[in-house]
Amino acid sequence: MTATTGRAGRREWIGLAVLLLPTLVLTMDMGVLFFAVPYISTTLAPSGTQQLWIMDMYSFLLAGLLITMGALGDRIGRRRLLMIGAAGFAGASLLAAWSHDAGQLIAARAVLGAAGATVMPSTLALIRTMFHDPRQRQIALGAWGGILTAGATLGPVAGGLLLEHFWWGSAFLLAVPVMALVLLTAPVLLPEYRSTRRTGRFDLLGAALSLAAILPLVYGVKTIAVEGWSLLPGLAVAAGLLLAGAFVQRQRTAANPLLDLGLFRIRTFSGAISVNSIAMFAMMGFALFTSQYLQLVKGMSPLTASLWSLVPSLGVGAAVGVSSALAGRVRPAVLMGGGFLVGSAGFAMMTQVGPHSPLALVLTAAGVLAAGTVGTMTMTAEMVVSAAPVEQAGAASATSETAVELGSSLGIALLGAAGAAVYHHRLDGALPAGVDGEAARTAQDTLGGAATVAAHLPGRLGADLLETARTAFTDGLHVAAVVGLVFALGAAALAYRLMRHLPAAAPAPEPVTA
Known part of the structure; x- marks a missing residue:
């Protein structure tokens, strides 16, 4: 960092790249596992309950430990905690890759979740420490937000490609060289920071x-x-x-x-967390419908669907760049409100999608939806770390990420439930004649179940069932899109109301020198 301006120099920007790498790996983790589950089931033969724990143990521990680890990093040092987490993540990845039974893999996933909880708030808090200039920090956090989206998109693609050529354990080895690089470069490129304010016992x-x-x-x-x-x-x-x-x-x-509740009295902090949670509720709650549409309505393989899902990410990258460029000239309330209005337009476009709609419509709608919401979420990340005192940046970041996890889970649950209710209602009494008994119950349960039943029915009957089920699914998709539209519009209004006191970001003033 240059001594005369307080602006980040070459070392800080290279250090940012070091921070983005583990962030990318962590967000790719769940997507990589989606493709590995069938191979794991064949090799390790887990029970149904064990398979659920293999999938969920990581996210449970990650969400549960974020606040604790964020506060711990503020005390013992954020770089130190990042390196501990990187070492733990690499070791647990090796353990997962060569697991001999389901219990060992579940234990490895638990350690991965705990290690991930140390890495995520450390990366965000270190960005706060390294970039003091508001414009530079906005750019750095825009890159951080873009990496989150890229990891979620690239995870399924990387998993599918690896499993086409190697054994299932290879899906876990992506993290090892990345975390090794972090351990080698962090002491040189990343500053250490620990709070000097708190000296009492850890809570x-x-x-x-x-x-x-x-x-x-x-x-x-x-x-x-x-x-x-x-x-x-x-x-x-x-x-x-x-x-x-x-x-x-x-x-x-x-x-x-662990957490200073006085932070929530800071309007910018509490407002950013509230808006971010609503955005994740709407976006992640609807993401499941998009992936199911590509696979079960358009008939794509999981790998093909994941490759097509890369297209909307282009819009996300453009939106992050535009929001970062405009941050110095446009007030956050206007930028965030406008971003959510763009996302609302994406939800509105989704209400026009039918079983036979062109793929371009679906991908364009998904791209507009994601571009609007993700572009604003990078701004909320900057607000969280900037509003909190620097010595509490770790706990503040962890609180924001915990809210994101809860918002995502609630969105998937509630929008999923709304879509499922519509699907069940539309199929009630509408199944083709000849589909009854257990086959009817399976078809009415999910679109995937209907596709399985249709594959075993003769001739036209299977095609009629699949057409009816796909129409019912898109009706449910429309209801979920309307709910998402309402929440996006609400987020736009809330963002404008809570953030209108903030000016456009301006470069930090040069320090006075003698």
Whole structure:
């Protein structure tokens, strides 16, 4: 960093590349695993319950430990925590790749989630430490946000390509060289930062309550999204909410809390987190419909669908670049409100998609939707880390990422439930004659079930069932798009109201020299 201006120099920008690499790997992780599950099932023969834990253990631990790890990084040093997490992630990846049974793989996934919880808030907090100039920080965080989207998009593609040529364990080895590079370069390129303000004991009870609250919440919401409402996940959500209340009370009374609740009295901080959660609710809740549409309505293979899903990411990259370029001239309230209006247009376009719509319409709608929402989310990340005191940047970043996880889970659950309800209603009494009994129940459950049943029916009957089911699915997609449209419009109004006091970003003033 140059001494005269406080602006980042070559070392900081190279250091940013180091921070983006583990971020990319972490966001690719879930997508890579989607393709590996069938191979894992054949090789390790997990039970149905074990297979669910293989998929979910990572995200459960990641979400549950984010706040704890963000606060820990502020205390012991963000670079140190990043390196601990990188080493843990590399080691757990090796363990996962050469797992001999399902239990070992589940344990490795748990360690991966815990390690990921150390890496994510550390990268965002270190960007806050390295880039003091608001315009440069906006550009750096725009790159960080773009990498999140790129990882989610590239994960399935990378997984499919690896598994076409290597064994299932290769899907986990992508992280090893990346994390090794982080361990080698971080001491040279990344600054260390730890808070000097807090000297009391670490809030272990608060950490336990944070984990105990997030785990049942995420479990309950995800289970309801996949299986529908039942008593156990409902009780899990209720227990999570009660424990979340206990966590908040603990943070109010603890001498050295994990999270300073006073941060939420900062309008910019609380507003950015609220808007970001709504954006993730709408975008991630609808993403599942898009992938199912490509595979089950358009009949694409998973790999082909993932390759086509790269097209909307071009719009995302352009939106991130435009929002970063305009940040110095346009007020955040206008930029964010406008971004959500663009996303609303994407949802509106999705209401026009039918079973036989051209692929260009679907991809254009998905690109507009994602461009509008992701472009604004990079701005909210900058607001979170800038609004919080620098010594609390780790905890602030972790709080934002936890809200994103919860918003995503709720979106998938509620939009998924809305679409499923419409699908069931449309098929009730509308199945072709000859489809009854167990076949009818399977077809009415999901579009995937209907496709399986149709494949075993003779001639025209199978085609009629598939056409009816695809029409019902797109009707459900339209309802989910309308819900997403309402939330996007609400986010636009909320962003404008809460952020209108903020001026356009301006370069930091040069320090006064003698």
